[in-house]
Amino acid sequence: MNPSDDRPPVDREGPRRLRKPKNWATGTPAVVSSMKQILTKAGVVRGNMALASLNQAGGFDCPSCAWPDPDDERSAFEFCENGAKAVASEAMRETIGRDFFARYSVRDLAEQSDYWHDLQGRLAEPMVLRSGATHYEPISWPEAIELTAAKLKGLASPDDGIFYTSGRASNEAAFLYQLFVRHFGTNNLPDCSNMCHESSGAAMNAAIGVGKGTVTLEDFYEADVIICAGQNPGTNHPRMLAALERAVENGAEVVAVNPLKEAGLLAFAHPQKIAGMLGRTTALASQYLQVKINGDMALFRGLAKALLALDAKDEAFISTHTEGVEVYCDLVQGTSWDVIVAMSGISQREIEKLAAMVVRGKKRLITCWAMGLTQQHNAVDTIREVINVHLLIGAVGRPNAGLCPVRGHSNVQGDRTMGIFEKMPPTFHDRLDQVFGFQSPRNHGCDVVNSILAMHREPGKAFIALGGNFAQATPDTDFTCEALRKCVLTVHIATKLNRSHLVPGETALILPCLARSERDVQDRFPQFVTCENSMSVVQKSAGQLEPVSETLQSEIAIIAAIAQAAVGDTPKVKWLELAMNYDRIRDLIEQTIPGFKDFRSRAREGGGFYLPNGPKERRWETPSGKAHFSNEPISVFSTTDPSRLILQTSRSHDQFNTTIYGLDDRYRGIDSARRIVFLNPQDMKAREIKPLQPVDITSFWQEGDTLETRFAEHFLAIPYDITAGSAMAYFPEANALIPITSTAAVSNTPTSKAVEIEIVPTPLTAS
Numbered sequence: 079m080n081p082s083d084d085r086p087p088v089d090r091e092g093p094r095r096l097r098k099p100k101n102w103a104t105g106t107p108a109v110v111s112s113m114k115q116i117l118t119k120a121g122v123v124r125g126n127m128a129l130a131s132l133n134q135a136g137g138f139d140c141p142s143c144a145w146p147d148p149d150d151e152r153s154a155f156e157f158c159e160n161g162a163k164a165v166a167s168e169a170m171r172e173t174i175g176r177d178f179f180a181r182y183s184v185r186d187l188a189e190q191s192d193y194w195h196d197l198q199g200r201l202a203e204p205m206v207l208r209s210g211a212t213h214y215e216p217i218s219w220p221e222a223i224e225l226t227a228a229k230l231k232g233l234a235s236p237d238d239g240i241f242y243t244s245g246r247a248s249n250e251a252a253f254l255y256q257l258f259v260r261h262f263g264t265n266n267l268p269d270c271s272n273m274c275h276e277s278s279g280a281a282m283n284a285a286i287g288v289g290k291g292t293v294t295l296e297d298f299y300e301a302d303v304i305i306c307a308g309q310n311p312g313t314n315h316p317r318m319l320a321a322l323e324r325a326v327e328n329g330a331e332v333v334a335v336n337p338l339k340e341a342g343l344l345a346f347a348h349p350q351k352i353a354g355m356l357g358r359t360t361a362l363a364s365q366y367l368q369v370k371i372n373g374d375m376a377l378f379r380g381l382a383k384a385l386l387a388l389d390a391k392d393e394a395f396i397s398t399h400t401e402g403v404e405v406y407c408d409l410v411q412g413t414s415w416d417v418i419v420a421m422s423g424i425s426q427r428e429i430e431k432l433a434a435m436v437v438r439g440k441k442r443l444i445t446c447w448a449m450g451l452t453q454q455h456n457a458v459d460t461i462r463e464v465i466n467v468h469l470l471i472g473a474v475g476r477p478n479a480g481l482c483p484v485r486g487h488s489n490v491q492g493d494r495t496m497g498i499f500e501k502m503p504p505t506f507h508d509r510l511d512q513v514f515g516f517q518s519p520r521n522h523g524c525d526v527v528n529s530i531l532a533m534h535r536e537p538g539k540a541f542i543a544l545g546g547n548f549a550q551a552t553p554d555t556d557f558t559c560e561a562l563r564k565c566v567l568t569v570h571i572a573t574k575l576n577r578s579h580l581v582p583g584e585t586a587l588i589l590p591c592l593a594r595s596e597r598d599v600q601d602r603f604p605q606f607v608t609c610e611n612s613m614s615v616v617q618k619s620a621g622q623l624e625p626v627s628e629t630l631q632s633e634i635a636i637i638a639a640i641a642q643a644a645v646g647d648t649p650k651v652k653w654l655e656l657a658m659n660y661d662r663i664r665d666l667i668e669q670t671i672p673g674f675k676d677f678r679s680r681a682r683e684g685g686g687f688y689l690p691n692g693p694k695e696r697r698w699e700t701p702s703g704k705a706h707f708s709n710e711p712i713s714v715f716s717t718t719d720p721s722r723l724i725l726q727t728s729r730s731h732d733q734f735n736t737t738i739y740g741l742d743d744r745y746r747g748i749d750s751a752r753r754i755v756f757l758n759p760q761d762m763k764a765r766e767i768k769p770l771q772p773v774d775i776t777s778f779w780q781e782g783d784t785l786e787t788r789f790a791e792h793f794l795a796i797p798y799d800i801t802a803g804s805a806m807a808y809f810p811e812a813n814a815l816i817p818i819t820s821t822a823a824v825s826n827t828p829t830s831k832a833v834e835i836e837i838v839p840t841p842l843t844a845s
C-alpha cells in the first residue's frame with residue numbers, strides 16, 4: 079500500500095548534527111524560551127495579560143496538562159514552560175479567514191507541515207468546503223448551523239452520527255454536548271480518553287470502583303517513595319517536577335520506570351527559585367529502572383514478590399478491605415524470578431532494592447503513571463498489577479500513599495465526569511432521564527477505534543468534533559482518513575487549523591470558537607466555565623483576553639445552536655437559554671451528577687473544590703464493597719524475530735499532542751527535526767545503521783489470519799540510551815504505523831507504545 083496524501087509531508091532535511099541529551103530539566107533557559115514564544119506570538123500586552131492570569135484564582139485554567147495547582151500558596155507564575163507555549167499558540171494575534179482559505183486550496187494546505195499550520199494563526203470565521211470544491215469558503219453562522227442540523231436530521235439513524243470530544247472542553251460545554259447527543263439519540267461519544275487513560279479507568283473501576291486518582295498534591299510532599307512509570311513529566315507535566323522536588327527535599331525517593339533515559343526524571347532545576355535560576359539542580363530519580371517496553375507488569379509482579387519476601391503485607395487492611403488476596407499471593411509465589419527478570423528486563427537485585435525502599439519508607443508509596451503503561455496490549459492487566467501492589471501493602475486511602483494516573487488534557491477527567499463516554503453506567507442514564515424527562519439511548523456507543531471502523535465500513539455518517547485533531551491523534555492514519563472521507567459531513571469546532579480539517583467528508587465545516595484564555599460574554603454578562611484536574615479538583619476558569627475575532631462563538635453557544643436546530647427545545651431544555659447564562663448549565667449538572675452540590679456558589683470559590691472520591695476514604699464502590707486483587711499471568715509484548723524491534727511513539731518537548739510548537743526536543747538533544755527514530759546503539763550496529771542515516775519502517779500486526787503491515791519512509795536514526803530491542807518515534811508522524819485493530823484488551827486503546835517493526839536503510843534513490 080502506498081502512503082496516502084493525508085499523512086503529514088515527509089521532511090527530508092533533519093538535523094545536521096547530534097547533541098548530547100541533557101541529564102537535567104528546566105531552569106532559566108526554559109523560562110526564557112517560553113517568554114520568547116509568548117511575546118512574539120501574542121504580543122507584549124496580550125502575552126503578559128495571559129501569563130498574569132494563568133492558573134490564578136479568578137484567571138483561566140492552563141490549557142496544557144491536567145496537573146493540579148497548589149492548594150496553599152500559588153506563586154505569581156503558576157505555569158511552566160510548556161503551559162506558556164500552549165498559551166502562546168492559543169493567544170496569538172494572527173487570524174486566518176476567507177482570504178487565507180481563498181489563497182490556499184485544501185490540497186495546498188495538506189502539503190504544509192503541522193508546524194506551519196499552527197503558525198498561521200487562529201481560525202477567525204466559519205468556513206465551509208462544499209461537495210467537490212477545492213477551497214474552503216466563508217459561510218454565515220446561521221447557515222452553518224442549519225447545514226449541520228439538516229445533515230444530522232437526514233441520517234438514516236441517530237447512530238450514524240459520531241460526536242468526538244477532545245479533553246479541552248470545559249465541564250459546561252461537555253455536559254451540554256452529551257445532553258444534545260443523547261437527545262439526538264445515540265451514545266456515539268468517542269473521546270481522546272479512549273486513546274489516553276481509558277486503560278487506567280477500566281483497571282481502577284474494576285479494582286477500586288472509581289476510575290480516578292486517589293492522592294492530592296499534599297500527599298506528594300510527604301510521601302517516601304514515588305514511582306513514575308511510563309511518564310515523561312519534564313516535558314508533559316513540568317509542574318509535577320516541582321512537587322517531586324519538594325518531596326525529594328523532604329526525603330522522598332523517586333523511582334523512574336522507563337525504557338528511555340528522560341532528562342526530566344534524572345534531575346530538575348526549579349525555574350521559579352533562585353537555585354533553579356542559577357542552574358542548580360535537585361537529583362530526582364534515586365533509581366532508574368530501564369525496563370523493556372511493556373515490561374512493567376512483570377516488574378510490578380516482581381515488586382509484589384519482593385514485598386512478600388519482606389513480610390510487608392498489610393494484613394489488617396487486606397482482611398477488612400479487599401478480596402482475592404490468596405489467589406493473588408499464590409500466583410505471585412508461583413511466578414519465578416527468572417520469568418520476571420526475563421520479561422521486565424530488570425534484575426532481581428534492583429527489584430528487591432525497590433521493595434526495601436518501600437518498606438523503609440513505611441509503605442508511603444505513590445505510583446504515578448501515564449501513556450507508557452496505558453497504550454499497551456495488556457495495559458489494563460498492567461495497571462491492575464500496580465493496584466495489586468498497593469493493595470498488598472495498604473498503600474491506598476491513607477496519607478502520602480496512593481494511585482496517581484497523571485492525566486493529559488486539562489479537562490479530560492472532567493469531560494468523563496460530565497458523561498462524555500460511549501458507555502456511561504445505568505445510574506447516570508437513570509438520573510439523566512429523570513432530570514430531563516426523556517429516554518436516553520442505552521445501547522453502548524462507539525469509542526474512537528470502533529467509530530473509525532464504523533465510518534470505514536458504512537459510508538454516509540456524520541462526524542462532529544468538539545476540538546481535537548481526530549485524523550492525526552488516531553492510529554492508522556491512511557485508514558482513518560479514508561474513513562473520514564466516507565462521511566457525508568465532517569464538522570470541526572476548533573481554535574486552530576489542523577490536518578483533520580483537510581480530510582473532509584462530502585461537505586466539511588470549520589466552526590471557530592473562543593479559546594480558554596479569551597473573554598466570553600453572553601447576553602452582556604461575562605461568563606466563566608469550570609475544569610476538573612488530575613486530582614479531582616473542580617475550578618473556575620475565566621478568560622481575560624479580547625477575542626481575536628468578533629465572529630468567534632463560545633463552544634457552548636455553538637453546541638446549543640446545533641442542538642436547537644437538530645433536536646429542538648424540550649419541556650425541560652431550552653438550548654439557547656442555557657447558552658445565555660452558564661449558571662443554568664451548572665444547575666443542571668448539580669441536579670444530574672453527584673458531588674456538585676451548590677455548584678453555582680462553590681464554582682466561584684477561589685481554589686475550587688474536591689469531588690468526592692471513595693477510595694481516598696477507603697470506601698470501595700465495587701459491587702461487593704471491597705477492593706479487588708486481580709490474578710492474571712504476567713505477559714510482555716515481544717517479537718520472536720530477532721531482526722525486529724518494538725516501537726513506542728511518544729511526544730517531543732515542542733508539541734502538545736498534534737500541535738507542533740517547534741521542531742526541537744531540547745532535553746533529548748534534538749535540533750530541528752521530528753522525523754527521527756531513537757535506537758539503541760547496539761541495534762544500530764547490528765543493522766549497520768549510522769547516526770542520522772535515513773531509515774524506512776515497516777510495522778507488523780497479526781489480525782486473525784491476516785498479517786497486517788504498514789510502511790513509513792525516511793526517519794533519521796538517532797543513537798540513544800534506550801533499552802535494546804526497542805525504538806521510539808514521535809507521535810503523530812509515526813501513527814501511520816499503528817494498525818487500527820492493534821488495541822489493548824478491555825480498554826480498546828490503540829497500542830501506541832508497542833508495535834512490532836523492522837527498520838531498513840532508506841534506499842539512496844528515494845532520498
Ligand SMILES: Nc1nc2c(c(=O)[nH]1)N[C@H]1C(S)=C(S)[C@@H](COP(=O)(O)OP(=O)(O)OC[C@H]3O[C@@H](n4cnc5c(=O)[nH]c(N)nc54)[C@H](O)[C@@H]3O)O[C@H]1N2
Binds near residue numbers: 485831
Ligand atoms: N507539553 C506537553 N504536555 C502534555 C502533552 C503534550 O503533548 N505536550 N500531552 C498531554 C496528554 S493528552 C497526555 S496523555 C500526557 C502524556 O504524558 P506522557 O505519558 O508522559 O507522554 P508520552 O510522551 O507519551 O510519554 C510516555 C513515556 O512513557 C515511556 N514509555 C514508553 N513505553 C513504555 C513502557 O513500555 N514502559 C514504561 N514504563 N515506559 C514507557 C516513554 O519513554 C515516555 O517517557 O501529557 C499531557 N501534557
Ligand SMILES: Nc1nc2c(c(=O)[nH]1)N[C@H]1C(S)=C(S)[C@@H](COP(=O)(O)OP(=O)(O)OC[C@H]3O[C@@H](n4cnc5c(=O)[nH]c(N)nc54)[C@H](O)[C@@H]3O)O[C@H]1N2
Binds near residue numbers: 548
Ligand atoms: N501514536 C500516538 N498517538 C496518540 C498518542 C500517543 O502517545 N501516541 N496519545 C494519545 C492521547 S494521550 C491523546 S489525549 C490524543 C489527543 O487527541 P486530540 O485531543 O484529538 O488532539 P489534540 O492534538 O490535543 O487537538 C488539538 C486541536 O484541538 C483544537 N483546540 C485546541 N484548543 C481548543 C479549544 O479550546 N476548543 C476547541 N473546540 N478546540 C480546541 C485545535 O484546533 C487543535 O488543533 O492523541 C492520542 N494519540
Ligand SMILES: [Mo]
Binds near residue numbers: 270273274275
Ligand atoms: Mo492524553
